[in-house]
Amino acid sequence: MSDNATNQGIPDPEGAASLIETDYEIGQDNIETKLGPFDLDIHNPVFLVSGLTIAAFTFLTLAFQNEVGPFFDALRTWLTSNLDWFFILAGNVFVIVCLALIVTPLGNVRIGGKDAEPDYNYFGWFAMLFAAGMGIGLMFFGVLEPVYHMAFSEPMGVPSPFDADGNVIEENVAAAKAMGMAATIFHWGLHPWAIYAVVALALALFSFNKGLPLTMRSVFYPIFGEKTWGWPGHVVDILAVFATLFGLATSLGFGAQQANAGLNFVFGVPIGNMAQILLIIGITTIALISVLRGLDGGVKVLSEINMVIAALLLIFVIAAGPTASLVSGFVENLGAYAKDIVPLSNPFGREDDSFRHGWTAFYWAWWISWSPFVGMFIARVSRGRSVREFIICVLIIPTIVSVIWMTAFGGTAMDQVLTNPDSQVHKYVIASYSPELSLFGMLSDLPMASITSFIAIILVIVFFVTSSDSGSLVIDTITAGGKVDAPVAQRVFWCTFEGLVAIALLLGGGLGALQAMAVSTGFPFTIVLLLACYAIIKGLMEEPR
Amino acid sequence: MFKKILVPIDLQHADKLEKAISVGVHVAKPDGIPLVFTAVTSNAPSALAHTPDEFKSKLSAYAASEAEKHGIEATGHAVFSHDPATDLEDALLKAVKETGADLVVMATHIPNVADHFWPSNGGKIASHADVSVFLVR
Numbered sequence: 001m002s003d004n005a006t007n008q009g010i011p012d013p014e015g016a017a018s019l020i021e022t023d024y025e026i027g028q029d030n031i032e033t034k035l036g037p038f039d040l041d042i043h044n045p046v047f048l049v050s051g052l053t054i055a056a057f058t059f060l061t062l063a064f065q066n067e068v069g070p071f072f073d074a075l076r077t078w079l080t081s082n083l084d085w086f087f088i089l090a091g092n093v094f095v096i097v098c099l100a101l102i103v104t105p106l107g108n109v110r111i112g113g114k115d116a117e118p119d120y121n122y123f124g125w126f127a128m129l130f131a132a133g134m135g136i137g138l139m140f141f142g143v144l145e146p147v148y149h150m151a152f153s154e155p156m157g158v159p160s161p162f163d164a165d166g167n168v169i170e171e172n173v174a175a176a177k178a179m180g181m182a183a184t185i186f187h188w189g190l191h192p193w194a195i196y197a198v199v200a201l202a203l204a205l206f207s208f209n210k211g212l213p214l215t216m217r218s219v220f221y222p223i224f225g226e227k228t229w230g231w232p233g234h235v236v237d238i239l240a241v242f243a244t245l246f247g248l249a250t251s252l253g254f255g256a257q258q259a260n261a262g263l264n265f266v267f268g269v270p271i272g273n274m275a276q277i278l279l280i281i282g283i284t285t286i287a288l289i290s291v292l293r294g295l296d297g298g299v300k301v302l303s304e305i306n307m308v309i310a311a312l313l314l315i316f317v318i319a320a321g322p323t324a325s326l327v328s329g330f331v332e333n334l335g336a337y338a339k340d341i342v343p344l345s346n347p348f349g350r351e352d353d354s355f356r357h358g359w360t361a362f363y364w365a366w367w368i369s370w371s372p373f374v375g376m377f378i379a380r381v382s383r384g385r386s387v388r389e390f391i392i393c394v395l396i397i398p399t400i401v402s403v404i405w406m407t408a409f410g411g412t413a414m415d416q417v418l419t420n421p422d423s424q425v426h427k428y429v430i431a432s433y434s435p436e437l438s439l440f441g442m443l444s445d446l447p448m449a450s451i452t453s454f455i456a457i458i459l460v461i462v463f464f465v466t467s468s469d470s471g472s473l474v475i476d477t478i479t480a481g482g483k484v485d486a487p488v489a490q491r492v493f494w495c496t497f498e499g500l501v502a503i504a505l506l507l508g509g510g511l512g513a514l515q516a517m518a519v520s521t522g523f524p525f526t527i528v529l530l531l532a533c534y535a536i537i538k539g540l541m542e543e544p545r
Numbered sequence: 546m547f548k549k550i551l552v553p554i555d556l557q558h559a560d561k562l563e564k565a566i567s568v569g570v571h572v573a574k575p576d577g578i579p580l581v582f583t584a585v586t587s588n589a590p591s592a593l594a595h596t597p598d599e600f601k602s603k604l605s606a607y608a609a610s611e612a613e614k615h616g617i618e619a620t621g622h623a624v625f626s627h628d629p630a631t632d633l634e635d636a637l638l639k640a641v642k643e644t645g646a647d648l649v650v651m652a653t654h655i656p657n658v659a660d661h662f663w664p665s666n667g668g669k670i671a672s673h674a675d676v677s678v679f680l681v682r
Contacts, residue, residue: 019595027592112588113596119588119627208588211595294631381627383588484589485629 018542020210020221024229030481038489043481046234050241050479051497057246057517058501061510069513076365076516077357079523084361085347090526091364092345094194097533098391101201106537107388108545111201112208118384122393123307124300125381130398131303131466132377133196134188135310136251138405139460140258144438145187146410147417147429150180153355156343161418166430168418177414181329182336184410186344187359188402189337190395192367195529197394199375200382202532204390205539208383213482216240216372219528222535236528237478240372243521245494247370248471249501250515255464256280256506258436259457265440266453277503283461284499287468291491295381299469306462313455314408320446321412329411334403365522368529376477377470380484387540413442420445468498546576547677551622551646553583553637553670556593556604565652565681570615572650572679580619581644582608585629585636597625634669641674650679 032041042048061068080087101107110116120128151160158179161172202219212218217233224232256276263269290298318326350356382390416423417430424441428434443452472495479494480486505511552569554562573580584604586593594600604621612619622644624636641649653667671678 025592026590207590211590214589292631295628296632298631380589482589483591484587485591488630491630 018209018544020212022212022221022226024226026213026482029229030483039487040490041480041483041486042490043479046237046241046481047479049234050238053238053242054245054501057514058504061513062504062508065509069510072513072516072520076520079520080361080365081357083523084357087361087364087522087526088345088347090530091191091195093530093533094198095190097536098194098197098395102388102391105545106540107386107391109387109540109543111204111385111387111390112383114544116208116384120300120381124304126393126397127303127307128300128381128470129378129394130401131306131463132470133374133398134192135306135463136255136460136467138188138402139439139456139463140435141184142405142409142439143413143425143442144429144435145184146180146406147413147425147438149183149355150176150414151417151430153183153352153359155179155183155352155355156340157351162430166421173418178332178336179340180414181333181406181410182340183344183355184406185333185337185403186341187363188406189399190341191364193395193398195367195371196374196378197391198529198532198536199371200378200394201387201390202536203376203379204382205536207379209543210539214376214380214484215478215482216376218482219532219535222538223531239521239524241475241478243369243518243525244373244471244475245498245501246514246518247373248468249498250505250511250518252280252283252464252468252498252502253506253511254515255460256283256502259460261436262440262453262457262460265437266450266457273507276506279461280499280502280506283464283468284495286465287472288492288495290465290469291472291495292488295473299466299473302462302469303466306459306466309455309459309462313452313459314405316452317408317412317446321408322415325415326408326411330404330407333407337403362519365519368522368525369519371525371529373471373474376474409439409442412446413438416442416445468495472498547572547578547648549579549581549644549646550648550650551581551583551641551644553649553651556584556607559607562652565650566611568679568681569650570617572648573617574615577618580617581622581646582611582619583622583624583637583640583644585624585626585633587627587629588625597623633666634673637666637670638674641676646676648677648679649674650681653680653682
């Protein structure tokens, strides 16, 4: 360390923090230069290697469609089928570590030092972490997943309420509904948020309390020591950029297809490349404006707008759907989740392979591959919270919101499917599988469908923007060696790059292949996260409580 | 003529700001006007400091050494921003309010093509501050 550090193994009494002693100076490997009129301040070699590898992978995928696609699909399927136990057990470890931090004295540690004050109020903070973390998925899976699990997945062997001809079998209904909900909430509840919380807490702790750069590699300092600043660290950071950019770009491509399907359903906008490219350009442009306006003026404002619209849609669905059964359903679903969380978390001795491999292990890999991005973003906005408050707000509250959301959207859809065989949800989920239309199908059987469907499309688009802008900030920070004040041109570059990769993959094919690859990075990151749990506990023990 | 002069600096590139600083000193010295060196940073660790407290003390040390060098009265005033890359001007305008300065002396670059898209920080301060602004090129 270049200056008078406070840490001599004894925490400072007023303990701003217990800094880590290292000779590394943030930005020491950076190249500061000018490209035309734009200033650059980029990490060497993370920026260049990440950028070039991403471009190379995109080109290779476009050039060798027939070879690359099947390879990554097979890799992803192999991982989630053969290592499902590893993902599921690791997920359990993350939940247990988080819950333990709430109840132990380690929860008293404050992120940013003992006297730090929160940077954001609860609403802004919560809006940002939710919009970055899972917003868009709730739109897509809120209707689809509960109905699908109830009717097809048969989690834990609970039978479907439909017979082969599609008639309702009354005695199966109650159990199948409960399991459909429990399984969905399982995928959107404590486990995903524990994954995010582990990454976010590790980064926040090592950055705001220990003084290390705000970038993925810092988590490894307790394990790699000074080697963190060399190639082992470069590899972790490059992999994080890789997973984030491909995760965002492929979601953006698929998202454009979904939004296009929605626009077609509601307004008859033709489905095709033109509409989808325009959507990607539109989303990228709004995200660009947002990153140019910065964290407070752009990202936070959009996230808050997003939360308000989502809340309005939620209230509408509760009011227009079967209100009484939704209200009692909330408690019942929470109960079903509590009852089934342990059996669902146990990967051994089960018969439901397609559910466990295709959904649970896939989700875990997917959440974990997103975690460098979401975790780093959550870390950045969480300074000043105590660890206990942090975990409660990142783990418990989002889980409750997920339960409410799934209860409203899934509960309404289940009700439609079970009471009306001609319902739109029945058509799109059960009769002819069109998952991208399931939400719009559910809304179309409620009053004022054209208005709410339009709001839903807006919400899908804004959720994409809030993922895209926060993702660009995160990639920019990693590729600037942990500097949060790198020149704005770099964010513009990453945000644009993401849009271009999405368009290239949309036109040339390969969205599925590279999404499978992004999800496959969940495997190495699971190991990273397990090490992060160790680093968190070790790091927290050294902090003044 | 003025009561307090605010000189925004980038602690990491303080060497490049000599011209602006000497203009500030030049105005301050004859009348004994206090100078305030302001720097904007984020709460996250940076090349200069691992914590906000460390940043504050480095800035104060810088101000003290400048004061001694030029024989003037000078203090440091740190402003913390969530996103200094985009919120620099707002942070500086806040510093003007907080310190009660009535003159800002700051360095700015010679306008180039990028200024059509991103106006220079100095230009923005000059358009938005309600105190006098002296831009040094």
